[in-house]
Amino acid sequence: MGEVNLEDVTKRYDDVVAVDAMNLDIRDGEFLTLVGPSGCGKSTTLEMIAGLTTPSDGTITIAGRDVTNLPPKDRGIAMVFQNIALFPHMDVYDNISFGLRLRDYPTDEIDERVERAAEVVQLEGMLDRMPDEMSGGQRQRVAIARAIVRQPEVFLMDEPLANLDAKLRVHMRTELQRLHKELDTTIIYVTHDQAEAMTMSDRIAIIDGGELQQVDPPLTCYNEPNNRFVGGFIGSPSMNFIDAEVDATGLRTESFDVALDPEAAGLSPGDHVSLGVRPEDVYLTEHSGDVDNPSQPIDLVTDVLEPMGDQIFIYLREPGAESSGMDADADQLLMSVAPDTDIGEDEPVEVVIDRDRLHVFDGEGDAVLHGLTAKRREVER
Amino acid sequence: MGTATPDESEREPAYERAAQKAIRDPEIAYRFAFYMVTAFFLVTTLFPFYWLLVLAVTPNDAIANMGILPKFITANGIDPSLFNPEVFLTVFEVVPFHTYVLNSLVLALMTTVIVLVIASLAGYVFGRLTFPGRGPLMLLILAISYFPPAAFLLPLFRLFTGNVDIFGLSSPTIFNTPWSMVLPFSALFLPLSIFILTTFYGQIPDGLEDAARIEGTTRLGALFRVIIPLSAPGVATAGVLTFISVYNEFFFSFLMSDGQVPRLLTNFFANQNHWSPIVKGILGYQGQYAQFYNLMAAASIVGVLPVVILVVIAQEKIVSGLTAGALKE
Numbered sequence: 001m002g003e004v005n006l007e008d009v010t011k012r013y014d015d016v017v018a019v020d021a022m023n024l025d026i027r028d029g030e031f032l033t034l035v036g037p038s039g040c041g042k043s044t045t046l047e048m049i050a051g052l053t054t055p056s057d058g059t060i061t062i063a064g065r066d067v068t069n070l071p072p073k074d075r076g077i078a079m080v081f082q083n084i085a086l087f088p089h090m091d092v093y094d095n096i097s098f099g100l101r102l103r104d105y106p107t108d109e110i111d112e113r114v115e116r117a118a119e120v121v122q123l124e125g126m127l128d129r130m131p132d133e134m135s136g137g138q139r140q141r142v143a144i145a146r147a148i149v150r151q152p153e154v155f156l157m158d159e160p161l162a163n164l165d166a167k168l169r170v171h172m173r174t175e176l177q178r179l180h181k182e183l184d185t186t187i188i189y190v191t192h193d194q195a196e197a198m199t200m201s202d203r204i205a206i207i208d209g210g211e212l213q214q215v216d217p218p219l220t221c222y223n224e225p226n227n228r229f230v231g232g233f234i235g236s237p238s239m240n241f242i243d244a245e246v247d248a249t250g251l252r253t254e255s256f257d258v259a260l261d262p263e264a265a266g267l268s269p270g271d272h273v274s275l276g277v278r279p280e281d282v283y284l285t286e287h288s289g290d291v292d293n294p295s296q297p298i299d300l301v302t303d304v305l306e307p308m309g310d311q312i313f314i315y316l317r318e319p320g321a322e323s324s325g326m327d328a329d330a331d332q333l334l335m336s337v338a339p340d341t342d343i344g345e346d347e348p349v350e351v352v353i354d355r356d357r358l359h360v361f362d363g364e365g366d367a368v369l370h371g372l373t374a375k376r377r378e379v380e381r
Numbered sequence: 382m383g384t385a386t387p388d389e390s391e392r393e394p395a396y397e398r399a400a401q402k403a404i405r406d407p408e409i410a411y412r413f414a415f416y417m418v419t420a421f422f423l424v425t426t427l428f429p430f431y432w433l434l435v436l437a438v439t440p441n442d443a444i445a446n447m448g449i450l451p452k453f454i455t456a457n458g459i460d461p462s463l464f465n466p467e468v469f470l471t472v473f474e475v476v477p478f479h480t481y482v483l484n485s486l487v488l489a490l491m492t493t494v495i496v497l498v499i500a501s502l503a504g505y506v507f508g509r510l511t512f513p514g515r516g517p518l519m520l521l522i523l524a525i526s527y528f529p530p531a532a533f534l535l536p537l538f539r540l541f542t543g544n545v546d547i548f549g550l551s552s553p554t555i556f557n558t559p560w561s562m563v564l565p566f567s568a569l570f571l572p573l574s575i576f577i578l579t580t581f582y583g584q585i586p587d588g589l590e591d592a593a594r595i596e597g598t599t600r601l602g603a604l605f606r607v608i609i610p611l612s613a614p615g616v617a618t619a620g621v622l623t624f625i626s627v628y629n630e631f632f633f634s635f636l637m638s639d640g641q642v643p644r645l646l647t648n649f650f651a652n653q654n655h656w657s658p659i660v661k662g663i664l665g666y667q668g669q670y671a672q673f674y675n676l677m678a679a680a681s682i683v684g685v686l687p688v689v690i691l692v693v694i695a696q697e698k699i700v701s702g703l704t705a706g707a708l709k710e
Contacts, residue, residue, distance in 0.1 A: 050595060051594075051595075052591050052595070071594070071599065072591075072594045072595045073594065073596075073597040073599070078595065078596075079591075079592070081588045081591065081592060082588075083586065083588045084588075085588035085592040086592075087589060087592070087607055088611065089607075089611055098593075098597075099597045102596065102597040102598060102602070103597060146592075150596075
């Protein structure tokens with residue numbers, strides 16, 4: 001049915017490689033999100049699947065059919081655009097029925113299908129409005145109705161929620177998930193917002209610099225990032241990275257040591273690695289009762305506090321260091337604590353790190369270990 | 382001036398007083414300049430029409446020593462023997478002038494259709510695609526429109542009268558058919574339309590074309606179903622400008638037909654049907670021994686009317702097309 005396969009798909013513009021030999025198998029009925037920073041090639045990938053851009057190399061198959069050189073109209077796909085792209089000179093009915101009318105469906109069937117699509121996106125009674133008489137959310141729903149009315153095998157969505165305001169975006173997010181359940185069609189979704197990727201997808205494909213970094217279910221990407229980039233990209237606020245050196249008994253950083261048998265981890269003394277710690281895996285020592293394998297206590301000083309309501313983010317610095325504000329590049333450790341924690345700025349604190357949840361990345365940034373204890377998950381190589 | 386007494390200032394010449402008034406209040410000077418310029422343009426554009434009207438209603442044998450006022454206005458009031466409004470009917474009796482007008486309208490319509498179709502395709506390519514050599518090519522097309530038509534005349538005349546051999550076959554004789562005029566008109570007026578439509582089509586957001594192609598159109602389908610409807614003011618501007626230019630054209634209209642009385646719309650290819658446009662109709666009142674200036678003037682006024690009507694109807698679109706063009710997504 002709606003499976004999509006990319007085989008060595010490459011897109012070059014002059015001497016820039018936008019997408020580099022991408023291999024991706026998307027299953028029928030799957031909600032797969034392409035996520036990555038701006039300019040990473042995710043939109044180009046989607047455009048190649050849609051047929052709006054021709055790949056320089058490689059093969060794209062949709063539902064078992066090689067579509068690499070087919071025009072968009074013959075690929076059995078529908079697409080929702082970031083800028084919505086409703087035809088401004090047509091009313092809602094004409095917009096939704098555009099594709100059906102082009103394919104010469106009988107009028108009765110067009111009417112019926114448009115009615116049904118309008119029902120799904122809750123636009124009943126608005127079919128004779130013009131796009132400029134509608135709100136952003138309504139327009140986006142018309143665009144979605146235009147996509148579903150043709151009952152395509154694959155939906156492509158290019159940041160469809162990016163132009164909506166924050167509240168509407170969260171609402172439309174749940175609507176899209178409901179829609180996916182209802183239609184049970186393959187959806188390929190592009191976003192740079194990792195919250196959207198985490199909440200909606202069956203699997204996430206993380207792309208950076210035109211290369212696929214990891215394709216896994218959201219929680220796997222979160223808990224077992226393939227490399228430093230994925231670790232830093234997924235999760236908000238992002239993972240702390242601390243440079244460390246391997247010695248005979250563990251990992252040595254500027255401010256603390258972590259015990260580890262390097263042999264068992266496949267590391268050798270003298271290697272330079274970086275440690276990845278998520279903010280929620282750093283604990284104040286007095287709150288670390290539930291942590292099975294805490295690291296040694298580390299003495300630090302609180303710098304800036306960011307109370308979010310449900311938690312407080314605390315930037316920590318070394319006791320001797322100057323306050324550097326919230327400069328992300330500074331040598332700081334970010335932690336999150338419960339909102340009722342009694343803590344102020346410039347206070348000395350003692351923290352521990354959950355060693356089960358430490359990530360070790362080698363010099364190239366590839367993951368070596370997730371967790372430093374017996375519970376560690378070996379990285380498949 | 383400070384020492385001048387009121388008596389002295391009263392004796393100053395009028396222009397000096399006016400100048401001083403204008404210095405105190407520059408608005409007066411600006412308004413004066415505005416009226417002067419407006420009057421200049423109105424006189425230079427409207428006087429010829431007034432003069433045509435005067436000539437037309439004056440009987441032909443009275444046309445001599447014309448003053449600025451029509452001859453029927455005499456010192457003793459109006460002289461009806463010198464006022465001849467029936468001339469506007471006579472023009473159609475002497476020469477079947479309506480057939481010439483109809484020919485001109487058909488020529489203009491044919492050219493407009495050809496120009497709009499070709500310029501739409503070219504405008505799409507220049508406005509929406511990037512390819513090497515786009516800028517120079519556009520420049521070349523625009524440059525061609527600046528060539529004097531006289532440069533093309535001789536070769537085209539030989540070609541259209543069947544005097545050019547191509548691989549042993551002589552070229553088809555299309556002199557006196559609409560094609561001998563429509564083809565050079567289209568070539569000459571295409572560049573302007575291409576230029577107008579390029580700017581309009583270039584402004585349509587890419588997303589709309591992508592959406593149309595995803596929904597099931599080809600690139601061409603997207604052009605005709607989405608891009609052209611959204612560029613309606615631009616298409617209207619290009620169309621009306623082309624139509625008027627062709628209707629008003631003199632050079633090829635004069636040289637590519639023999640000026641004999643046309644047979645109405647019988648055949649677009651047979652050159653004995655004499656596809657003579659308005660110019661030839663007006664010159665038809667020139668006899669071997671007499672010049673019917675009154676009839677020529679009346680015919681000229683009649684010939685202008687279709688364009689006046691078109692401009693009045695399409696004025697709004699033309700203005701919005703020439704000034705605006707921005708489109709909200």
